[in-house]
Amino acid sequence: MAKGQLITFPKGTSVYPALNRPDTKFDELGQYKADFKLPLEVAQPYIDRLLATWKSHVGKAAKKTENPMFYFELDDDGEETGNVVFKVRVKNKIGKNGKLWDRKPCIIDAQKGDFPVDVAVWGGTVYRVQAEVYEWMASGKKGVSLQPIMVQIIDLKTGGSKGDASAFDEEDGFTAPPEAGNRSAFDDDSNEGTSAPDDEDY
Template identity: 35%
Template sequence: MNKIQYENIVTPAGRAIYPWLINPDTKFNALGEYKVSLSLLSSEAEPLIKKIDEAMEKAKALAPEGKKIKLQDPPYYNEVDVDEQETGNILFKFKSKAQIQTKDGKTVRISPKLFDAKGTLLRDVDDIWGGSKIKISADLAPYYVGAVGAGVSLRLKAVQIIELVKGGGNADSYGFEATEGYEASSEASQSGFDTADAQEDF
C-alpha cells in the first residue's frame, strides 16, 4: 500500500454550523470528537472542492491493485434551509479526535487551537456558537480502509475566529463587522493564519 503525506489547507472565512470547538461531542464516540461544519459561498468553495476531489483520487490509489473500491461520500455537500431548499452555499465537515492512544498505552488529550482575527492564541474562550465567522486550518487526509472503502477526511487542527457569536445571537445582533474582527488581549502566538482581511487562502 502506498503511503501518502497529508496536505494542510486553510479555508476562506465562513459561517460555523453546529460547532463543537470548546468541548468535544461524546454522543456517538465516548472518547469525544471536536467538529464543526463550515458554510461557504459556492464560488469560494470551489478551490477546496477541487483539492478534496484530487485527494479522493489519491485515496483510491491506496487500495490494493485490482480490488473493487467502495467510495465514501466526500466531506462536503449542498447546504439547504429549513424548507429543504438549497441556499447556494456549500457545507464542509471538519472533525478531530479529542483523545489518542500512544504506542505505550498512554491517553493524550488534544484539542483544536483557537486564534483571534489578529492571530493571537486564545486560552479563555467560553463558547463558540453557530453563526460565528471563522477560518479553519485542517489536514486533507485521504484514506483507504478495507471495511469501508476510500475517502477523504478534513482533520481539524485550528480555528481563527473572525466574528464571535455567543449565547445564541447572531453576528449582526452583536454589531460585529468583518473588517474589524474579533481581537483578544491574550498573549500573541504564531497561528499560521493570515490576518482577517486576507484574500488568498489556497
C-alpha cells in the first residue's frame, strides 16, 4: 500500500464522531474524528492491509491490541464484542502563514450530494469513510494512521426536537432547494488519490 493511498471502507457504525466541529477536549486547535466499527469478518482484509503497511514503513510488526489504526471493541465485562473500531482522525494545524488550517473532511449524503452543514452527525450513524493511509515520521518515531478525507452519511442519527411534524399539513409556500453538488468518490472501493500535505499528525 503506497503512502497517501486512499481506502474507501464499507458501511460502518460511527463511534463518538466529531465531524461538524472538531473535538477540542485534548487539543485546543481541535481534532476531527470519523471512527467507526465493523464486524471482524468484514474488517479483517483492511486490518491485514494496514498491518502490512505498518510493517513495511516501521520495519516491525504493529501490536494488534495497541496501535493508532484500530482496536478491538470490548463490552462492559472486558470481553471482545466481535467488532473492530477503526480510528480515523486528523488534527487542525497552524499553517506557515500563521492561520488555522481547518482540516474538516468533506461530508456527503447517501446520494453523494452536499450534506447540510447545520445537521449534527451523532454516534450510531451509519456511514462510509474514505481515509488517507498516512505514514508518518516524527522525533525519530514512525507509524501509520488513518486520516478522514470524505464521509458519506447513509443512515443519520442526530439530535431531534420535541415537536411532531405529523401535526402539520403540507402547504403551498417556501420549499428548501436541493443541496447543490455531487461527488463520485464512493463509486469505486479501490479509489486512490493524491496525498494531503505532509505534517506530523499521528
